[in-house]
Amino acid sequence: MRPPTSPYQRDPAPAATALARVRGQAPQIRANVRRLAAFANVHSCPTAAVAFAARVDTGKVLAGTSMEMPFGQSPFAIGRGVAFEALLRRHGHAELRRVLTEGLGTDFTLAAIENLREGYPPNRAGLRMRATVTRTRMAEIADGPAEPVVLDGAVLEADIGGLPAFFEADEMAIGVGGQILVGENKSWPVVDGRPTDEDALGAALDQAATYVLLGRRTLEQAGVDPVRMSDSVVLVTPRNTGLGPSLHRQDVASRIRRIQRLLTAVPDVLETAASTAQSVTFDVVADTTRPENERLQAFGDVTGELGRVYDPANCLTSCGFARACRQQLFTEADPAFVGGQVARALPGITSLSRVAELSRGAPASAVEAPAAAPLTRAGRLYDAIIPAHGHEQRRTA
Ligand code: SF4
Structure with missing residues (x-):
């Protein structure tokens, strides 16, 4: 552990106050695996780093302006996801038992399936309780119980940039013979053995690889050998155009190594709070009662103060500020507008x-x-x- 180097590191309370000031009335977002992976793509940008540390929802800060990014799932995709999850859980998880039995070659008919989404308060205290149960159950799975085990809605707790964060998985973890597999349900179809959306597949595998990494840390905390977490993960998706589930097992060892490197790039929240000027806040930017030009001017002031590292390929897919940054670079005729490679040249x-x-x-x-x-x-x-x-x-x- 690093020795304290700033007043905030000796006492985290002022850091929380400083980050709340940075956030202002901007919508707050919890760290989740998808957001972590998105931040990893833009971690070298100071504005993105401060927004991440302050848990600012970059996809919503510019809501109501012409610079709002079209992020978010379509209502159709959300509805399909809900229907698919319900199908897997119906009748005592009958479909999930079937697909795991067929896909993993182990009989899940008598598997103990514990649904951690039920029976806990839907708040941070509930997440903490679920994380404790998850850690205990994972240690039990590693002891090799007679029947397979599935934790539905497992929660992993991890330190992200100096703050505790909770990550909620789907089937994580599936326990077979003392080994633990991460499972994720995705409602996009696999047609004739091929995913209809390669990007979605990549994102899902990154997500699962992050859970493996966090799961290994959880096992270590419980005094269990982390190699019990398998390098291969399980994706359950609809087959073809219906909702009938099928299972895909994939090795994600190289993704785990990459994500491990990326996690070390997450900025320390306390250091970020200490080094961010008092004048920096997304308060006016997020104020929907103000005219658009005032909000965009305030956005320009914040990014001007913090600095930007714009790279179209990463920013446009991973940061909710991309449209506003691109517009500013265009207005300033900044070489970064055409890409980081050109700007570096x-x-x-x-x-x-x-x-x-x-x-x-x-x-x-x-x-x-x-x-x-x-x-x-x-x-x-x-x-x-x-x-x-x-x-x-x-x-x-
Ligand atoms: S879009 Fe802007 S704020 Fe976001 S990472 Fe890129 S340069 Fe940074």
Whole structure:
């Protein structure tokens, strides 16, 4: 454990106050496995790091503005998910028992299936109680009971950036012969053995791999050898266009290693709180009673204060601020607008209009010099191969 280095690390209460100030009236979100995986894609951005530490729901802060991102599942997908889960649990989990028996080659007819979603209060205290039961049951499974065991709605507790967080899994954990398998239910179909959405499959496997990692930590806390958690996970999905479930087992060892590296990149909440200026808050940005231009101006002030690391490929899929950041970069003609790779190739150059000037041979400052020479060469090449019409357009641009 690191020694305390700031007043916040000696006393976490002011950190909570500081993070509440950063959040303001922005909607709060609990850390979950999907959000953790999304943050891992943009962890090098200071704005994203502060928003993550303050548990700001980036997908909702800009709600009601033209910069709101179209995140979230469609009502159809949510309805399908609910129906699929209900099908698996109906009649004492009959369908789940069948699909596990067929898919794992072990008879689950008499398996002990414990539903941890029922009988606990639907709040943080309830999650903590479920996490305690999960830890106890996992240790029991590792002892190799005679019949298979399934924990439906298991909860794992983990320290994320210095704060405790609870993660709720689907079938995690499935216990067979002393081994523990992570199981996830997904309602998108697998047609003729192929998922209809490869991205959704990747996200589901990342999710399951994160549970394996957290499950191993839980076993260690219980004094049990973490190798009891299998590297292979189970996905239960509908087969073809109906809801009839089928099971897929997949090795996620390489994903576990990658996610382990990414988890170490999660910012320490207390350090983030200590290093964030008093003026930084998403309060005005999230204030739906204010006009859009005021909210976007406030967003620009926050990102200007904290800094941004924009990469279209990651930002557009993983951060609710992507549209607003992209618009700001466009307005500022920032080279990052066209991607991090291009921006890195243009050190010292702060705008795309300056890129155009240098490509036309404008004198470069000392800081621009390394990128200026190749830009001027590229400009000459462009002039040589583009017909006169395009040539004139470039000169007058
Ligand atoms: S969209 Fe903006 S805030 Fe989010 S990660 Fe990208 S640059 Fe950072």
